[in-house]
Amino acid sequence: MLKLRRLGIDTYQEAVIYMNRNCHVCRSEGFAAQSRVSVMLGAQHIIATVHIVSPELLRDDEASLSEGAWRTLQAQEGSGIEVSHPDPLDSLRALRAKVYGQRVDLPAWREIIADVVAGHYSDLHLAALVTACAGDRLDLAETIGLTRAMLEAGERLDWNRPLVVDKHCVGGLPGNRTTPIVVAIVAAAGLTIPKTSSRAITSPAGTADTMEVLAPVDLSVDQMRRVVEQEGGCIVWGGNVRLSPADDLLIRVERPLDFDSEGQLVASVLSKKIAAGSTHILIDMPVGPTAKVRSADAAQVLGDRLESVATALGVHVSVYVSDGTQPVGRGMGPALEARDVLAVLRREQDAPPDLRERALALAAEVLEFSASIARGEGLPLARRILESGDAMRKFEAICQAQGGLREPPRAPLTRMVEAASAGECVAIDSRRIARIAKLAGAPVAPAAGVELHARLGQRFDKGAPLYTVHAQAPGELEYALNYATRQRDVIRLEDR
Amino acid sequence: MLKLRRLGIDTYQEAVIYMNRNCHVCRSEGFAAQSRVSVMLGAQHIIATVHIVSPELLRDDEASLSEGAWRTLQAQEGSGIEVSHPDPLDSLRALRAKVYGQRVDLPAWREIIADVVAGHYSDLHLAALVTACAGDRLDLAETIGLTRAMLEAGERLDWNRPLVVDKHCVGGLPGNRTTPIVVAIVAAAGLTIPKTSSRAITSPAGTADTMEVLAPVDLSVDQMRRVVEQEGGCIVWGGNVRLSPADDLLIRVERPLDFDSEGQLVASVLSKKIAAGSTHILIDMPVGPTAKVRSADAAQVLGDRLESVATALGVHVSVYVSDGTQPVGRGMGPALEARDVLAVLRREQDAPPDLRERALALAAEVLEFSASIARGEGLPLARRILESGDAMRKFEAICQAQGGLREPPRAPLTRMVEAASAGECVAIDSRRIARIAKLAGAPVAPAAGVELHARLGQRFDKGAPLYTVHAQAPGELEYALNYATRQRDVIRLEDR
Numbered sequence: 005m006l007k008l009r010r011l012g013i014d015t016y017q018e019a020v021i022y023m024n025r026n027c028h029v030c031r032s033e034g035f036a037a038q039s040r041v042s043v044m045l046g047a048q049h050i051i052a053t054v055h056i057v058s059p060e061l062l063r064d065d066e067a068s069l070s071e072g073a074w075r076t077l078q079a080q081e082g083s084g085i086e087v088s089h090p091d092p093l094d095s096l097r098a099l100r101a102k103v104y105g106q107r108v109d110l111p112a113w114r115e116i117i118a119d120v121v122a123g124h125y126s127d128l129h130l131a132a133l134v135t136a137c138a139g140d141r142l143d144l145a146e147t148i149g150l151t152r153a154m155l156e157a158g159e160r161l162d163w164n165r166p167l168v169v170d171k172h173c174v175g176g177l178p179g180n181r182t183t184p185i186v187v188a189i190v191a192a193a194g195l196t197i198p199k200t201s202s203r204a205i206t207s208p209a210g211t212a213d214t215m216e217v218l219a220p221v222d223l224s225v226d227q228m229r230r231v232v233e234q235e236g237g238c239i240v241w242g243g244n245v246r247l248s249p250a251d252d253l254l255i256r257v258e259r260p261l262d263f264d265s266e267g268q269l270v271a272s273v274l275s276k277k278i279a280a281g282s283t284h285i286l287i288d289m290p291v292g293p294t295a296k297v298r299s300a301d302a303a304q305v306l307g308d309r310l311e312s313v314a315t316a317l318g319v320h321v322s323v324y325v326s327d328g329t330q331p332v333g334r335g336m337g338p339a340l341e342a343r344d345v346l347a348v349l350r351r352e353q354d355a356p357p358d359l360r361e362r363a364l365a366l367a368a369e370v371l372e373f374s375a376s377i378a379r380g381e382g383l384p385l386a387r388r389i390l391e392s393g394d395a396m397r398k399f400e401a402i403c404q405a406q407g408g409l410r411e412p413p414r415a416p417l418t419r420m421v422e423a424a425s426a427g428e429c430v431a432i433d434s435r436r437i438a439r440i441a442k443l444a445g446a447p448v449a450p451a452a453g454v455e456l457h458a459r460l461g462q463r464f465d466k467g468a469p470l471y472t473v474h475a476q477a478p479g480e481l482e483y484a485l486n487y488a489t490r491q492r493d494v495i496r497l498e499d500r
Numbered sequence: 501m502l503k504l505r506r507l508g509i510d511t512y513q514e515a516v517i518y519m520n521r522n523c524h525v526c527r528s529e530g531f532a533a534q535s536r537v538s539v540m541l542g543a544q545h546i547i548a549t550v551h552i553v554s555p556e557l558l559r560d561d562e563a564s565l566s567e568g569a570w571r572t573l574q575a576q577e578g579s580g581i582e583v584s585h586p587d588p589l590d591s592l593r594a595l596r597a598k599v600y601g602q603r604v605d606l607p608a609w610r611e612i613i614a615d616v617v618a619g620h621y622s623d624l625h626l627a628a629l630v631t632a633c634a635g636d637r638l639d640l641a642e643t644i645g646l647t648r649a650m651l652e653a654g655e656r657l658d659w660n661r662p663l664v665v666d667k668h669c670v671g672g673l674p675g676n677r678t679t680p681i682v683v684a685i686v687a688a689a690g691l692t693i694p695k696t697s698s699r700a701i702t703s704p705a706g707t708a709d710t711m712e713v714l715a716p717v718d719l720s721v722d723q724m725r726r727v728v729e730q731e732g733g734c735i736v737w738g739g740n741v742r743l744s745p746a747d748d749l750l751i752r753v754e755r756p757l758d759f760d761s762e763g764q765l766v767a768s769v770l771s772k773k774i775a776a777g778s779t780h781i782l783i784d785m786p787v788g789p790t791a792k793v794r795s796a797d798a799a800q801v802l803g804d805r806l807e808s809v810a811t812a813l814g815v816h817v818s819v820y821v822s823d824g825t826q827p828v829g830r831g832m833g834p835a836l837e838a839r840d841v842l843a844v845l846r847r848e849q850d851a852p853p854d855l856r857e858r859a860l861a862l863a864a865e866v867l868e869f870s871a872s873i874a875r876g877e878g879l880p881l882a883r884r885i886l887e888s889g890d891a892m893r894k895f896e897a898i899c900q901a902q903g904g905l906r907e908p909p910r911a912p913l914t915r916m917v918e919a920a921s922a923g924e925c926v927a928i929d930s931r932r933i934a935r936i937a938k939l940a941g942a943p944v945a946p947a948a949g950v951e952l953h954a955r956l957g958q959r960f961d962k963g964a965p966l967y968t969v970h971a972q973a974p975g976e977l978e979y980a981l982n983y984a985t986r987q988r989d990v991i992r993l994e995d996r
């Protein structure tokens with residue numbers, strides 16, 4: 005038994021235990037720096053990585069935990085813990101087989117995902133899993149197995165209604181923050197849309213990051229249920245409700261690795277939507293040279309895979325292929341995107357028209373999942389709900405139910421980037437624009453990002469504003485501008 | 501500029517920087533827990549991972565480093581460091597391409613390996629690289645490219661002699677510690693054999709671990725050069741001489757992941773041998789159901805790959821396929837294996853005969869690389885050198901030159917495992933025997949391991965000793981025995 009002392013070291017989600025090198029447990033068990041150990045506190049249990057500290061920081065009968073591990077174990081100053089060798093992980097056999105190119109079946113996926121959710125995998129194992137599934141390395145049967153295992157590993161909501169709708173964007177297109185608008189319209193029309201969203205993985209903002217600057221999103225399952233019962237819809241962070249908790253853990257290593265995986269994308273999207281109780285799901289799939297999906301053929305392949313896996317799991321998926329040749333809306337970054345969303349919902353004169361029309365088109369498709377809304381009636385209905393102010397009222401009610409609507413913050417530092425020469429805008433590199441927004445601090449700094457002034461086909465004079473970088477810290481502003489000035493043709497102008 | 505204060509936290513080789521959450525650099529640069537940052541101290545520079553500490557541990561103008569990073573930067577209490585955003589890694593494009601199944605060419609390998617050696621890759625990136633190369637995922641051209649890039653990334657020795665020999669075992673067979681005996685015989689015969697060895701990756705002992713209980717092995721390149729100039733041979737740890745330094749960094753993540761990779765194995769072996777200046781290399785390849793190479797076909801494939809890559813890099817490789825159906829020698833673990841080696845060299849009556857004969861056979865093959873030793877003359881010559889005591893004298897001289905011969909330690913705790921019933925020994929599971937030795941503490945506890953009393957074909961009465969577990973700590977002894985008693989047929993006896 006060792007006594008806990010809080011050193012207050014924050015390692016984000018990586019569980020670390022700090023022990024003195026002379027500690028009797030280290031000596032008798034043979035633990036050294038980077039050993040993986042099992043830590044028990046009462047009935048709670050985690051696997052952590054050992055870091056060894058000098059006797060000035062901890063006595064030899066003491067140990068400490070990283071802040072995340074401290075919270076997970078609900079530790080108190082002076083709590084007694086037991087530290088021991090962890091059981092060998094049987095699921096590593098299946099992971100190893102996948103790494104060597106063999107296929108993983110459902111029982112093996114269940115073993116792997118159970119160990120991931122229990123926190124038994126080190127970051128190295130998580131990275132190996134993500135790498136082994138990258139690209140097109142999962143076939144249809146494996147993707148169905150992974151989706152089912154991820155679904156089973158978390159909670160699953162049941163709304164006791166025949167039609168529960170949802171929408172999801174496969175991403176890769178900055179801005180394009182249609183979700184809050186679509187949810188408001190669809191809920192205002194009386195449908196049920198229990199929307200859970202993710203935080204950014206590799207983009208400047210996820211829907212949850214954007215929504216968080218407008219209202220609390222870290223609701224529990226019970227809180228989420230009350231919001232949806234009351235208002236017909238919600239926009240909450242999926243990580244807190246533990247629908248498909250494996251996904252949240254995988255995202256932590258996917259983010260720095262930045263690999264695409266078709267199978268993992270499908271499993272991630274569908275496991276979350278099905279766990280949220282959805283029966284009909286619309287997938288917005290933007291296609292463009294710098295979007296995630298780059299061609300009509302690729303959209304077809306991914307769309308087919310989504311539909312096949314959905315069918316195998318007993319839900320309906322429709323794919324809406326949209327224009328992904330340029331960002332949608334003006335803002336990229338949580339607060340900047342939230343401003344665009346509010347402008348559309350508030351029917352402001354200078355609200356971005358592309359974002360409004362995209363959101364209406366998607367809302368129309370979702371509305372038409374309802375048997376009582378005929379093909380072709382969705383779009384005029386969506387427009388009526390938006391223009392009457394019903395959508396804004398519903399959005400306010402949802403925000404209120406989630407904890408209260410707030411105004412997005414503004415960044416203290418901005419810098420405009422101007423056209424180096426005159427010309428017509430012929431291409432916008434979504435990836436590099438998104439990178440600039442991330443270097444400026446998004447999404448961790450919520451007011452940071454990029455405000456885009458250019459659209460394809462527009463003419464610019466030399467010196468006209470192309471985009472504005474927003475930042476909360478001088479170092480980040482400089483870092484983003486350094487990158488931006490080194491790039492050619494992030495926004496390409498041609499003299500026509 | 502932040503001032504360094506030593507907190508003395510040991511994270512093994514993972515570079516960590518500790519900063520206060522209120523530190524002005526964190527605020528202006530937007531650093532948070534798990535951010536990857538560039539740390540400059542004078543002309544030295546590393547990439548480290550941020551852990552955030554409470555104001556009780558560090559003031560907001562202070563930072564600390566993990567012990568490994570502290571040493572790498574040659575830091576002093578109070579040294580001033582600069583912390584900034586690291587440059588984006590161009591080589592990640594090549595890594596990503598490999599992960600998606602594309603081939604990596606030589607320039608891309610050079611980029612990847614340069615970033616690995618410079619410490620720019622996080623553990624996640626290293627794990628992704630190892631995973632993407634696992635199994636048979638590298639083709640011949642890629643393996644040649646990786647070998648060349650790893651070779652170029654470190655120092656390369658030149659002995660200015662036409663014939664420089666070496667031997668290597670592809671491993672997977674516990675015990676089999678022939679290297680010290682082969683080097684002693686070959687050097688005593690007047691050949692040049694500058695042997696660098698690795699520490700254990702997934703086994704209870706590497707040759708460097710075993711040799712270290714007999715003499716210092718962490719020699720510099722200059723020290724190694726002097727030993728070889730003087731004695732014709734050496735047995736030093738490859739990690740310290742920075743021949744193929746990328747390999748040592750990859751091994752750190754390979755060890756916990758425990759993936760095999762044919763391409764990486766070939767690149768690892770050949771880059772080290774060629775960097776050591778060898779022209780002729782003998783590969784000992786044990787084949788058996790629980791060895792690394794499990795069939796004659798697999799040995800053929802791996803042997804061909806080694807020979808092809810060696811030819812492309814201008815050196816000669818011979819493959820010696822040996823019996824891998826059971827461990828060679830009695831000991832598994834650094835000190836236990838060292839005892840076997842000394843017993844053979846000292847011509848003790850109870851020296852393990854299988855180890856002696858295996859070492860003689862390998863030494864014979866190496867001797868015959870010499871133009872002046874005819875085919876068939878190698879074995880009698882090797883035996884004469886061993887039996888005359890010349891090999892032991894040469895071994896003592898080499899140990900002396902490396903810093904002095906010492907006697908291997910004995911473990912304070914031992915426990916015998918007995919035959920549960922009578923029978924003939926028909927199978928020995930090398931992998932599980934090795935696992936018991938590792939659980940007992942090997943190789944970190946040098947005296948720990950397993951002493952095997954059984955050989956294939958031997959008859960045992962009920963209660964006769966099969967093997968003895970050696971440990972330095974009670975926890976480790978218990979852990980190894982717990983595992984051992986849960987296993988069936990680690991040593992299989994059948995009533996015939």
